[in-house]
Amino acid sequence: MEPREADIVLKVIKERRSIRKYKPDPVPDELILKCLEAARWAPTGEDAQPWRFIVVKDPETRKKIGEIARRGSGRRFSVELYTGKMIERLGAHAWPEEKRKRVFEKLASGKVSAFLAEAPVNIVVCADKNTWDPREDCSAAIQNMLLMAKALGLGTCWVIAPCTDVRDEMRMKELLNIPEEYKIVSVVALGYPDEAPKPRPRKELEEVVFYERFGQKKGKTS
Numbered sequence: 378m379e380p381r382e383a384d385i386v387l388k389v390i391k392e393r394r395s396i397r398k399y400k401p402d403p404v405p406d407e408l409i410l411k412c413l414e415a416a417r418w419a420p421t422g423e424d425a426q427p428w429r430f431i432v433v434k435d436p437e438t439r440k441k442i443g444e445i446a447r448r449g450s451g452r453r454f455s456v457e458l459y460t461g462k463m464i465e466r467l468g469a470h471a472w473p474e475e476k477r478k479r480v481f482e483k484l485a486s487g488k489v490s491a492f493l494a495e496a497p498v499n500i501v502v503c504a505d506k507n508t509w510d511p512r513e514d515c516s517a518a519i520q521n522m523l524l525m526a527k528a529l530g531l532g533t534c535w536v537i538a539p540c541t542d543v544r545d546e547m548r549m550k551e552l553l554n555i556p557e558e559y560k561i562v563s564v565v566a567l568g569y570p571d572e573a574p575k576p577r578p579r580k581e582l583e584e585v586v587f588y589e590r591f592g593q594k595k596g597k598t599s
Contacts (some may be wrong), residue, residue, distance in 0.1 A: 389524055389527050389528050390524060391576075392527065392576075393523060393524060393527040393533075394532070394570075394573075394574045394576070395533070395534045395535070395574065396532030396533060396534055396566070396568075396570045396571075396572060396574070397489075397492045397534055397566075397572070398492065398495075398570070398571045398572040399492075399495055399496045399497060399532060399566070399568035399569060399570065399571050400497075400568065400569040400570070400571045401497065402497065402568070402569050403434075403497055404497050404498050404531065404567060404568055404569070408529050408531065409432060409498060409500075409567065411525055411529060412500075412522045412525045412526050412529070412531070412567065413430055413432075413500075413522065414525075415521040415522055415524070415525035416428065416430065416518040416519065416521050416522040416525075417518065418521065419514065419517035419518035419520070419521045420514070420517050421510075421514040421517070421518075422508075422509040422510040422513070422514060423508070423509050425505070425508035425509055425510075425511075425514060426514070427504045427505040427508040427510075427511040427514050427515065428502060428503070428504060428514065428515050428518045429502075429503040429504075429505070429559060430500055430501070430502060430503075431500070431501040431503065431553055431555075432498060432499075432500055433498065433499040433500070433501060433553070434497065434498055438499075438552065438553075439493060439494050439495075439496070439499050440494045441552055442493050442494065442499055442501075442539055442549070442552070442564060443490075443491045443492065443493040443494025443495070444491070444494070445538075445539045445545050445548050445549060445552075446487070446490035446491060446493050446536060446538040446539040446545075446564070447486075447487035447488065447490055447491035447538075448487060448545065449487070449490065449538040449539055449540075449541060449542050449545045450484070450487040450488075450489050450490040450491075450538040451485065451486055451487030452487075452542065453538075453541070453542075454484035454485045454487070454489070455485045457484075458481060458484070458485045463481060463484065463485075467480065467481075487538075489538075490536055490538035490539075492534075492566065493536060493539070493564060493566055496534075496566035496567060496568045497567070497568040497569075498566070498567040498568060499564050499565070499566060499567070500522070500564065500565040500567055501549070501553060501555075501561060501564050502515050502518070502519055502561070502562045502563050502564070502565060503515075503555055503559040503560065503561050503562065504559060504560045504562050505558060505559060506558055506559065506560045507558060511560060511562075512560070512562055515562040515563075516562070519535055519562070519563060519565060522565060523535065523565070526567060530569070531567060531568065531569060531570075532566075532567075532568060532569065532570035533565055533566060533567050534565070534566040535563055535565055536563060536564045536565070536566060537562075537563045537564075538564075539561070539564050540561035540562070540563065540564070546560075546561050549561055
């Protein structure tokens with residue numbers, strides 16, 4: 378790979394954002410297929426390729442998926458709110474009190490995931506449970522998909538809300554006629570972005586990279 382090509386890849390990685398607000402414009406099939414083509418070339422243990430992708434465009438089906446996601450997130454974050462875990466998780470953010478209330482309400486109500494109904498495309502990612510590393514393989518495929526979408530000018534969001542609770546996964550399986558031998562890993566929202574989220578800070582490499590031993594900095598010996 379030429380240096381310029383490597384720079385382009387890194388630029389796409391750095392500029393990718395989770396998009397939760399989409400334009401209503403339809404996404405051409407050829408762009409969807411490019412994202413899926415990138416996904417199927419992900420690394421996979423034993424070449425198992427456990428992934429199966431369901432492309433959902435039908436508005437009524439997306440509406441049902443969005444509702445399942447809303448209920449799933451609502452249950453999860455309501456528990457975190459009432460047990461104090463949410464305050465513990467988000468307490469480090471120096472937000473004004475009004476913004477803090479808005480964030481807590483969005484999470485506890487489940488609205489944070491309901492946007493799946495509005496994304497023009499939902500891609501439901503399933504994994505064959507009878508393979509070696511189904512979740513890890515599908516996660517690699519999803520990341521490929523997200524990066525290709527960004528390169529094509531599309532937005533995405535990796536959403537686990539409709540499938541973390543077994544009850545919600547059962548509803549999703551019934552809705553989409555998914556066989557028992559498959560596990561739903563996530564739903565990827567796909568469409569043209571109608572927002573431009575600011576980048577979140579990343580820790581410096583020096584904070585997260587060690588050499589030879591955990592905690593050992595470069596140039597030092599144990």
